[in-house]
Amino acid sequence: MxxxxxxxxxxxxxxxxxxxxxxxxxxxxxxxxxxxxxxxxxxxxxxxxxxxxxxxxxxxxxxxxxxxxxxxxxxSTCGAYAEKVGALVDRQRGEVDQRIAELQGIRADLDALAAEAAAAAGSSQLVADCPCCLLMDDVGGGPGRCSPVASSVGKRFTQDILEVLQCEVGARPDAPTPDDLARDLRTATIAGGRLVLSFRRSAVDAVRQFAAAECVCCAGIGWEVSETGDAVVLAVSGTPAQLEIIATAWPRPEVAL
The missing domain is CATH 1.10.1660.10 (Multidrug-efflux Transporter Regulator; Chain: A; Domain 2)
Structure with missing residues (x-):
């Protein structure tokens, strides 16, 4: 042999x-x-x-x-050997199914994180001012991601309005809402395809925090903050329908639109 x-x-x-x-x-x-x-x-x-x-x-x-x-x-006989293989394979398939379920959960988390990263990619917000930066801030809804919560603004929006916005304005935890910013709002105008909101300069930190949270939340809507003289300006870009709805988020009758 x-x-x-x-x-x-x-x-x-x-x-x-x-x-x-x-x-x-x-x-x-x-x-x-x-x-x-x-x-x-x-x-x-x-x-x-x-x-x-x-x-x-x-x-x-x-x-x-x-x-x-x-x-x-x-x-061993082939039959006895086959039975042992079958039992072993059944156990291993159970292990594989469990790993697949775990990997699918990880993939779903990665997909959600990728969407949030894409939504925030154009933000000029400073990381130091952001209340819910990706992967860093534990604010619920998963590691390092913001999670929507109920807000007085959100309650004012009906389901059909939310479908137009594709997000819920002011629904991020630990970030200011439009209600919080309303007392510092001076003017709000829609022109050139943007909603321009002017606030008192003292509200700069709150406005930046609000914009940063919305950049993560609302894909497709732009939120840019700038400072001019004694004011801080939030410029919101989106569709005309979105801008009209967002303008109503600040309950301030004297604002001229």
Missing amino acids: YTYRIGEAARATGLSAHTIRFYESRGLLEPAARSESGYRRYDDADLRRLRLVRTARTLGIPLGEVQELLIGLHG
């Missing part, structure tokens, strides 16, 4: 010589016979066991379970 040196066994099974020695040390392979010169020699039965171990490990089956499968292998 022909026997193989370890290099030949490695080429025949697709395993490295180091891996074959490791499997032998773990009892997955009977101790190799030795030639007169002391070299390991492997027969066809050894190669079949090695291929079994290689395939099982490729499928993610733990070494301990592979070792159980090998017990009494060549003295």
Whole structure:
């Protein structure tokens, strides 16, 4: 009967010589016979066991379970062996299904994070002023993401209005709402495809925080903050319908639109 040196066994099974020695040390392979010169020699039965171990490990089956499968292998009937393989496969499929579910959850989180990153990509808001920066701020709804909460402004918007906006203005935790900013609002005008809101200069921090939160929340709507003289200006860009709705978020009758 022909026997193989370890290099030949490695080429025949697709395993490295180091891996074959490791499997032998773990009892997955009977101790190799030795030639007169002391070299390991492997027969066809050894190669079949090695291929079994290689395939099982490729499928993610733990070494301990592979070792159980090998017990009494060549003295077993094909039927008995098939039953053992079937039971092992059923357990492994359960493990794989659990990992798939976990990975799908991670993928959903990544998709949501990617959408928020895209929405905030054009923001000029300083990270130092942002109340809910991606991955950094634990504000609920997942790690480092803002989560909508009820607000008095949100309650004033009906479902059809929210569908036009594609977001809920002022619904971010730990950030100012339009109600909070209303007392500092001086003027609000819609011109040139933008809603321009002018606030007292003293409200600059609150306006920046509000704009930063909305940049994360409302994809497709632009929120830019600038300072001019004694005022801080929030310029909102969006569709005409969106701007008309956003303008109503500040309950201030004397504002001229």
